[in-house]
Amino acid sequence: MGPPLYKLHKISFMILFQYLPFFMIALLIASIISSLFLKKKNLPVELFIEGLKYENDGHFDEAIMNYKNALLEAKKNRFQNNLENKIDQKLKVLHSIIEYRKNFGFNG
Numbered sequence: 001m002g003p004p005l006y007k008l009h010k011i012s013f014m015i016l017f018q019y020l021p022f023f024m025i026a027l028l029i030a031s032i033i034s035s036l037f038l039k040k041k042n043l044p045v046e047l048f049i050e051g052l053k054y055e056n057d058g059h060f061d062e063a064i065m066n067y068k069n070a071l072l073e074a075k076k077n078r079f080q081n082n083l084e085n086k087i088d089q090k091l092k093v094l095h096s097i098i099e100y101r102k103n104f105g106f107n108g
Helices: 005-041 043-057 060-076 081-107
Strands: none
Touching: 043 060, 043 081, 060 081
């Protein structure tokens, strides 16, 4: 007749637990590799944050350069429309501030 049903389940569980550490190690390696790739995709966010720092320090020209670089990187990545909109708004505000400073400097 064949082996009883409980012995078949026991053998299948033994095989599962025998290979479980290998699957866990493979999953760990895959998660580390994927996190490295995801970190690389956050370059526009890093450039945006650096632009914010320059803007807060009053270095508007450097901030504009960082925002433009972040915008170019964000356009390469299709799923960052919200970031693109924020960068566009920041660029408009910074250009307005620079124009205001130029006009104010010429008048006074």
